[in-house]
Each structure stands twice: as structure tokens, then as C-alpha cells.
Amino acid sequence: MPIKIPDALPARHVLENENVFVIGETRALHQDIRPLRILILNLMPLKIATETHLLRALSNSPLQVEVDFLMTSSHVSKNTPREHLFAFYKVFDEVRSNKYDGMIITGAPVELLDFEEVNYWPELTEIMDWSKTNATSTFHICWGAQAGLFHHFGIKKYPLEKKMFGIFKHTVEQPEEPLMRGFNDLYHAPHSRYTEVKENDILEHPDLVLLSKSKKAGVYMVMSKDRRQVFVTGHSEYDASTLKEEYDRDLAKGLDIAIPDNYFPDDNPENEPLVLWRSHASLLYSNWLNYYVYQATPFQLEQIQ
Incomplete structure (x- = not known):
């Protein structure tokens, strides 16, 4: 089944060239099936790339x-054309009265700031509070996960000695949980961040599950016990070249950045990166859509509460 996106969205052409099943608005209007409505709060600077990753x-x-x-x-985003934002994005006042089957809150390059120092923090907290009654399940990514854990549960973030950057092995702690169904006991996922949340803080909180x-x-994946909040501290949605682009960008800025762990064959940036996380990423999002959104949401969206 397809993902429905605006006819003119740039990601459509990229995904169609990859044989990803997408459907334009015009064709979708003629189908007698209610699609899942997903709201994506895109806080990333390169919004067009993030749209493609998530779609x-x-x-x-x-x-x-x-x-x-x-x-x-x-x-105001400085890295995405204003014409694109005006064409494809809404602001909170435009969706405040809507209900959604699911919501995604992305990461943002503001990790080294205290949460309250982020200039849009008051607006973000209002949106996060709103999501608890207006979306069946909310999926938080990287800094968005740290922000959600802090706002909803008081979980602090801590600075790292150096950037957590690369592809890392992960273990499944709750194999019986539907979000983890089909996962290998050991799997890979990308990380790109300067801060972390502590495992003990998660384990000691009565409303959270590691x-x-x-x-x-x-810590990689955390869930609220009511299953309505999912927090992923990495970037499973990244494509093959994203970490390379970040590495090249940081080098160009003169930053002291290490080669991403377990990413380039032989740790040689001249080699094409290996994609070790693609199947896990597909499984993660399909499990979330199926078990936490589709099977939990009411058919009448106005019944979400």
C-alpha cells in the first residue's frame, strides 16, 4: 500500500525512482479507504532531506x-527555501484543532543548549502537551526524544566527552514488546549526537520501559508504559550518505570530528559507506504504524483523547 504525499513534494520523485510506492493527492481522492493521518514536526535544518528520510x-x-x-x-529555518515551507508546511495554529493517528517529532541541532535556552522551547512544549490528547502515538527522534523524555518525564540529558557518531550495535531488552517484533537479537543503528540520557534514569522511572x-x-529505544510515547535516541531513518554528509560538513567547518564508527569500510572515507541498518529501520517504522497507531487509533479521529 502507498504513502500519500502532495503531488509536487520533491521527495516524491526521489522515492518513485527508488520504486517506493507513493501515491499523489489526486489519485488518493478516488480511493474509499481512510488513510492514517501522521503529523511530522520537522525541526531539522535540512528539511527536504529529512522529509525524504521519513517518508x-x-x-x-x-x-x-x-x-x-x-x-x-x-x-525561522535558514536552510530550507521559504517557497518550500509556504507550499508544504503548516504552523501549530493551523493544526491545533486537528486529530492525528500518529505524530513524529524529529531531532534538532541544539543539543548543547539547555532545553529552556532553545528559542522555540515554549512552543515545542505546548505542541508536546497537545500531542498527548490529539495523537494516538508520538514517535520522538534523537534530540526530539531527549526533549520529550525531559518534558514528559523529567529525564535529564548529559553532555558526552565527544560526539556519538557512527553505526553501533544494539540489543533488544524487551523482545515481547510489539515494537521489537522481528528484530534480531543484535542489530545496527546510526547515532549522531553530543548528549545522552542515562540508563539508570530510565530504569528507575515507573512510567518508562527500556x-x-x-x-x-x-540508551536507544524507550517507551511510555501506556505505549503512546516512543523515544528513539538515534537516527534509524538516515539514508546511506547522511553520516558522510555530516562528516564532510564538519570537516569543512574545521571541527575536530572523528571518522564515523563502523561506517566506512576500513575506516577510509574514500570508500562507499556500508548500510547496516536499513532492514531494522523499515521494521521499526512498520511496527510503530501497525501496533501503536493503526491497531490503537479509533476509526473516527475525533474520538482520540
């Missing part, structure tokens, strides 16, 4: 998915 991850499902993109009104972790990268 690719959401497409591997037998469910039709309809996506709305949301941006903050209290922060689903997956890494010996080197630490």
Missing part, C-alpha cells in the same frame, strides 16, 4: 499514510 521509512507498510508537515512559528540499548551508544 521512505513510513512507506514500507500495507497501510495508506497521509502526512502533514509542521514547522515552528517561533523559529526497549533497546547499546554497549557503546547507550
Whole structure:
């Protein structure tokens, strides 16, 4: 089944060239099936790339998915054309009265700031509070996961001595949980961050469940016990070249950046990166859509509470 996206969205052409099953708005209007409505709050600076990453991850499902993109009104993106934002994005006041089957909150390059120092923090907390009653399940990514854990559960983030950067092995801590169904006992996932949350803080909180972790990268997947909040501290949605692009960008800025762990064959940036996480990423998003959204959401969206 397809993912439904606006006819003119740039990601559509990229995904169609990859043989990803997408469907334009015009064709979708003639189908008698209610799609899952997913709201994506995109806080990443390169929004067009992030759109493609997430739409690719959401497409591997037998469910039709309809996506709305949301941006903050209290922060103006400098890296995405204004024409693109005006064409494809809404602000919170435009969706405040809507209900959604699911919501995704992305990461953002503001990890080294205290949460309260982020200029759109008041707006983000309002949106996160709103998501508890207006979305069946919310999926938080990287800094978005840290922000959600802090706001909803008081879990602090801590600075790392150096950037957690590369592809790391992870173990499944709760294999019986539907989100983890089909996962290998040991699997890979990308990380790119300067801060972390502590495992003990998660384990000691009565309303949180640790689903997956890494010996080197630490906490990876956390879930609220009511299954309505999912927190992923890495970037399973990244494509093959994303870490390379980040590495090249940081080198160009003169930053002291290490080669991403377990990414380039022989740790040689001249070699093409190996993709070790693609199947896990597809499984993660399809499990979330199926077990936490589709099977939990009411058919009448207004019944979400």
C-alpha cells in the first residue's frame, strides 16, 4: 500500500525512482479507504532531506499514510527555501484543532543548549502537551526524544566527552514488546549526537520501559508504559550518505570530528559507506504504524483523547 504525499513534494520523485510506492493527492481522492493521518514536526535544518528520510521509512507498510508537515512559528529555518515551507508546511495554529493517528517529532541541532535556552522551547512544549490528547502515538527522534523524555518525564540529558557518531550495535531488552517484533537479537543503528540520557534514569522511572540499548551508544529505544510515547535516541531513518554528509560538513567547518564508527569500510572515507541498518529501520517504522497507531487509533479521529 502507498504513502500519500502532495503531488509536487520533491521527495516524491526521489522515492518513485527508488520504486517506493507513493501515491499523489489526486489519485488518493478516488480511493474509499481512510488513510492514517501522521503529523511530522520537522525541526531539522535540512528539511527536504529529512522529509525524504521519513517518508521512505513510513512507506514500507500495507497501510495508506497521509502526512502533514509542521514547522515552528517561533523559529525561522535558514536552510530550507521559504517557497518550500509556504507550499508544504503548516504552523501549530493551523493544526491545533486537528486529530492525528500518529505524530513524529524529529531531532534538532541544539543539543548543547539547555532545553529552556532553545528559542522555540515554549512552543515545542505546548505542541508536546497537545500531542498527548490529539495523537494516538508520538514517535520522538534523537534530540526530539531527549526533549520529550525531559518534558514528559523529567529525564535529564548529559553532555558526552565527544560526539556519538557512527553505526553501533544494539540489543533488544524487551523482545515481547510489539515494537521489537522481528528484530534480531543484535542489530545496527546510526547515532549522531553530543548528549545522552542515562540508563539508570530510565530504569528507575515507573512510567518508562527500556526497549533497546547499546554497549557503546547507550540508551536507544524507550517507551511510555501506556505505549503512546516512543523515544528513539538515534537516527534509524538516515539514508546511506547522511553520516558522510555530516562528516564532510564538519570537516569543512574545521571541527575536530572523528571518522564515523563502523561506517566506512576500513575506516577510509574514500570508500562507499556500508548500510547496516536499513532492514531494522523499515521494521521499526512498520511496527510503530501497525501496533501503536493503526491497531490503537479509533476509526473516527475525533474520538482520540
